[in-house]
Amino acid sequence: MSAPLPNRNVHRFAVFTAACTFLLLIAGALVTSNDAGLAVPDWPLSYGSLTPPMVGGIFYEHGHRMVATFVGLLSIGLAIWLWRVERRPWLRWLGLSALGVVIGQGILGGMTVLFFLPPAVSSAHAALAQIFFCTVVSIALFTSSWWERTRPSATDFGSPRIHSLAAAVVAATFVQLILGAAFRHKGFGIIPHLAGAAVVTVLVFALARALRRRFAGVPILQSASRMLHVLIGTQLLLGGAAWWSRVYAAPFPQPIPVMVSLTVIHTVMGALVLASTVLLTLACHRIVLRSGAHEQAVERSSQPSRPRHASL
Amino acid sequence: MKSGNTLLLVAGALLVLGLLGCGRREEISEAPSEGPPPANPAAKPVDPATAGAISGFVKLEGTPPRMRSINMAAVPSCAKIHSTPPMTEDVVPGDNGTLQNVVVYLQGDFSQYSFPAVTTPVTIDQKGCLYVPRVVALTTGTPLRIHNSDSATHNTHPLTRNNSEWNETQAVGSPPMERLFARPEVAITLKCNLHPWMTAHVAVFSHPYFQVTGQHGSFDLKHVPPGTYTVTAWHERYGTREQTVTLGPKGEEKISITYKAGSE
Secondary structure: OOOOOOOHHHHHHHHHHHHHHHHHHHHHHHHHHOOOOOOOOOOOOEOOEOOOOOOOHHHHHHHHHHHHHHHHHHHHHHHHHHHHHOOOHHHHHHHHHHHHHHHHHHHHHHHHHHOOOOHHHHHHHHHHHHHHHHHHHHHHHHOOHHHHHOOOOEEEOOOOOHHHHHHHHHHHHHHHHHHHHHHHOOOOOOHHHHHHHHHHHHHHHHHHHHHHHHOOOOHHHHHHHHHHHHHHHHHHHHHHHHHHHHHHHOOOOOOOHHHHHHHHHHHHHHHHHHHHHHHHHHHHHHHEEEHHHHHHHHHHHHOOOOOOOOOO | OOHHHHHHHHHHHHHHHHHOOOOOOOOOOOOOOOOOOOOOOOOEEOOOOOOEEEEEEEEEEOOOOOOOEOOOOOOHHHHOOOOOOOEOOOOOEOHHHEEOOOEEEEEOOOOOEEOOOOOOOEEEEEEOOEEEOOEEEEEOOOOEEEEEOOOOOEEEEEEOOOOOOOOEEEOOOOOOEEEOOOOOEEEEEEEOOOOOOOEEEEEEEOOOOEEEOOOOOEEEEEEEOOEEEEEEEEEOOOEEEEEEEEEOOOOEEEEEEEEEOOOO
16 A cells, blocks of 8 residues: 655645744844844833844844744644644644743743843753754755655665664754854853864864765765765855954944844854754654664565564 | 764864853842842941042043944934034043043942032933933942933943933933933943944942043032042053052042053
C-alpha cells in the first residue's frame, strides 16, 4: 500500500511560518543593536495602546512586537492545521510544542521589559527564539515531500557516527549562540563566545570532512559538506566584522548604521547556521543507516527462513 | 580511544572552558535593599569653628578630542529643533585649559557628622532632545526633578548598580517627575531609550562635599571638618583621579587635578 501524499499546503504554510520567523529574528536583533530594548516601558501594551507612534526606539521595539504577534498567529494556525490533517501523531504534538515555545517567548519578552533587561532573561529570550526557529524549520522539513519519499540510501561505517557528529555540531552551535546572546546582553565578555567559535569551527570542519569522505556517492550530503564550509567561513568573517564595527562605533553617541547592520547580520547568520545544522542532522537520520543497523538489515533480507536463535 | 571520540572529547572540554566565562564584562550587584543606610544616632553637625575648605581646578592637558555630531534624522521632532546638528558633550573644555562636567567629591569617614537635609530638587531638563545639564550631583535625600520641555515623548531610564532601577515615560506636556536615589552611587547613567544619543549622569552622595565643575573648571568644597580625605574627580570619559588632602582646623587647601586628553 503506498504512503498517502503529503499535504503540500501545510508544508507551504510551515515554510512561510519559518520565513516569517526569520524576519522576526532580524526584528529582534535590530532592537538590541539599536539599543531600543526599553523604548516601550510597558507590556503587553505599548504606551497603553496597540498602535503607539512609531518614532525613535519605539519603531524597533513595537515593530518587533508586531512581527512577533503575527508569527504567534501563524503558529496557532500551523498547530491547528497539523492537528487536523497530519497523520503522524508526533508531528501533531511538535506543532503544539512550537506553539507552546512561542507563547513562552512572548512571556520572556514581556519579562525583559518589566524587569529592565536582566541579562539572564534577555539571553534566555534569544536562546528560545533559536529553539522556536529550529522547531518551525524542522516542521517544514517533516511536512515536505522530500521527507516523505526519502529512504535510507547510505551506510555509515565511520567513527564517530555521522549522526553523533552532526548532533554535536548542533549542540555546540546552540551553546555558541547562547554565549553570543549573553555577550550582546552584557552578561559575559567576548572571550567565551570566541572560545565557542573555535569549538564550533573544529566540529563543523570535522563534520564536513566526514560527509565528504564517507558519502562520496550521496549528492545531497556532498552539497551539505560544501554548505557547511561556506556557512562557517561566512559567519567567522561576519563575527570579525561585527567586532570591528563595535569598536569603531564606540565613540559615537548612538548606534551607527554600519554597526547595526553587521551585528544584526552576524546574529541572524548564526540562526541560519544553527537551523542548517539541525536540518542536516535530521537529513542524516533519514538518509544514513548506522553500520550495525545495515548489517542487521542485510542479514534479515538474505536469510528470511532462519530461526531467530539458531541451534548449536 | 578512537580519534573521532577524542575529537569530540576535546571539543567538549573546550566548550566547558569557554562556558566558565573568562570574566564577566560587568559586575552586576545584587538588587539593593530599599532605603538609605541607617543614620548614626550619635552624629553631630560639623563645627563651623573648625571647618575649612578644599578648592581648586580640574585641568585637561593636551588637545581635547573632536566631538561628533548627533544624527537626529530618525526623529524629525528632535531634528527640527536644531538648525545644525548638535555635538556630543562627553568632553567639554572650560576656560584656560580646564574641564567641565567633572564631579569632584570627598571620600572619607563622615559617619560622626549629621548634615541638614537638602530638599530643593536638582533639575534635569529634556530640551532639544538632550539632557540639560549633562552631569548633576545630589545627596541621597534630594529629589531629582526631570522636566520634558520638548515636543517629543521621552523616557528616562537610570542604569543603576546600587539603587532601584526604573524606566518612566514623559509624554509631551507632562508635569515634571521627581525621583529619589536612596544610596550613594557614582555615577548613575540616565538614558532615553527612545533617543539613544540622550545621556546624562547623576552622582549621588550621602554627604554634601561634592561639586560639578562648570565653565571655569573650578570646585570649592566648604564647611569641611578637619581630617584626611581623598579628593576624587570623576569624568564620564576619563574616569577617576584621586589626591589625598589633609585639612587642619579652619584650613584652606588648594589643589589641582589633571586629566590627559587621550587617556581614556
